[in-house]
Amino acid sequence: MDPLEEQAQEIEVLESIYPDELEKISETEFILHIKLETTPTQYIDLHIEYPPEYPEVVPLIEVDVGEKWVNPDHDEYDEDDEDEDEEEEELPGVAPALLELNQKDCLSLDKILEASAEENIGMASVFTLASTLKEEAEAIVQGKFDAAEQERVKELLRQEAEEQKKFIGTPVTxxxxxxxxxxxxxxxxxxxxxxxxxxxxxxxxxxxxxxxxxxxxxxxxxxxxxxxxxxxxxxx
Incomplete structure (x- = not known):
């Protein structure tokens, strides 16, 4: 099959899977605005550009920190989804800023996706890349939460130990x-x-x-x- 035809077919499939997330820039370039299942809610962008030979070569991949994106081509507006974002529960004792993805995380995710793309040369791979990106990004956020929670527990234990010192007298010799x-x-x-x-x-x-x-x-x-x-x- 002609590479351009394969590319067109893949974009068509992706538009059906991600009707509210795919931002089409051209016939060979687009961005997937992926919502992560994290608390607080975060978004990450997968920027894809097809080389003329794709899928016989890897696509050009760029991962970046994203934000909520509304597809201007869709007239329907999901108020429930908006309310969900506004009313999302904050994690007790953990500052949301500590859980945010950063550019260092994006560079790490870039490398993971590039390796995955190499493994899938010869076939349409963007859906696989998007799924991998979502899973890996959520794992990074979870790791940040675990680290922050561990530090919070250590601080609570330190404070408790300081309080206990008030009730412990000095041994008499x-x-x-x-x-x-x-x-x-x-x-x-x-x-x-x-x-x-x-x-x-x-x-x-x-x-x-x-x-x-x-x-x-x-x-x-x-x-x-x-x-x-x-x-x-x-x-x-």
Missing amino acids: VESFNEWRRKFRDEFKLDEKDHVHTVYDSKGQPKLTGREMFERGISKVDEDEELEAGVGNLKV
Whole structure:
């Protein structure tokens, strides 16, 4: 079959499959505006140009980030589809901008389609290319979502760990207790107060209180010593 005839037949088939997505530029050039099943909804454009020898050679392929396209040749307007785009649900906790396709993604998709076109030399391949593009682009968006969700979960866990720290005290060791005790006594000047209230004996040594003497078991000994000293001083 003549290549031009094959090209015309393929475009006719594509127009029946993509009545609202195919933008015909010429008899050998067109753009497929493909809607992706993603949240939020995104579009990607597949620009195809037939070389004279196609399908015995690969078509010229260019992938680009797209937007919603309305076929001016169609009078019917799908209000339900428009409402669906406007009311689409946003993914909680994930910024839509993180999920958008970019030029780097398009270059990657270009290479995938070029490899697929090479495998299909000799046959009409645009429908296969369009299907592959949709599938691969949606996979890229899903990968972006998974990565963003993973980062969101990590951040939530980090915040939770920070909150838990508020309820976990510092383990007490002998060193940390002694340091706290020292600071506490310094703050309230307890050592100075103890010094002020201390009673000293004739030798300048701190005199024990009755309670301290009792606790140490030396109260009776002191009394006995005082009694002996008193007896020795008596004169008959």
